[in-house]
Amino acid sequence: MNFDILTLFPEMFQGFLNSSIIKRAHEKGIIETNLINFREFANNKHQTVDDAPYGGGGGMVLKPEPLFEAVDHLLQNVSERPPIILMSPQGEPFTQRKAEELARHSHLIVLCGHYEGYDERVRQYLVTEEISIGDYVLTGGELPAMVLIDSIARLIPGVLGNETSAVSDSFSTGLLEYPQYTRPVEYRGYRVPDVLLSGHHKNIEKWRRQESLRRTWMRRPDLLQSVDLTPEDITFLKRLKSEADKDQ
Structure with a gap:
């Protein structure tokens, strides 16, 4: 599984990607993550990625050009267009079933926003789906993207030490997991x-x-x-x- 992550703050992912199960999955070559700072695809010398919204209002909106250009770059040598996922509080609620569906793909592109939101053309013409991890608002899409990657990666064969763990987890059967016990008796x-x-x-x-x-x-x-x-x-x-x- 290859994850391409478009973000303005790639450093936020370093601890997550270099720890625990995700780190071991990278070392085994089971998953690969590619962090792309889409500021590098801005079309001006100041690498501006946001601007004031038309019609007025508070906050700044992410411009379409950097995101479209970054995705075009990633798709240059790709034979089949992968799902392009926008992390957004307006998106489809993320569930175990959705994680299982996405785990069937070998390549995902994940967009992490910041500021007030995205230019609507990103939603309409670039991404294939929007996903939300809950009914609340965060400062950006980086933490939701980590949740998405962690949930999907553990479903990929070889990532978990015990292949039955993912099968018996809460929500995998549609039910919450049963109580677990270990030593001492x-x-x-x-x-x-x-x-x-x-x-x-x-x-x-x-x-x-x-x-x-x-x-x-x-x-x-x-x-x-x-x-x-x-x-x-x-x-x-x-x-x-x-x-x-x-x-x-």
């Missing part, structure tokens, strides 16, 4: 559930499924609307609701 009087110590794999899987359902029902019941539930799942959820009604 007992700590300060708090004990690991006996089923996890039993060695009975079928019972363990059943417990994990039900705990995922329980946690999702309690914390994110909206997610259950899009999950394929088995008859056993439905019976379990009815029991949870019945128990909750009795406690009220």
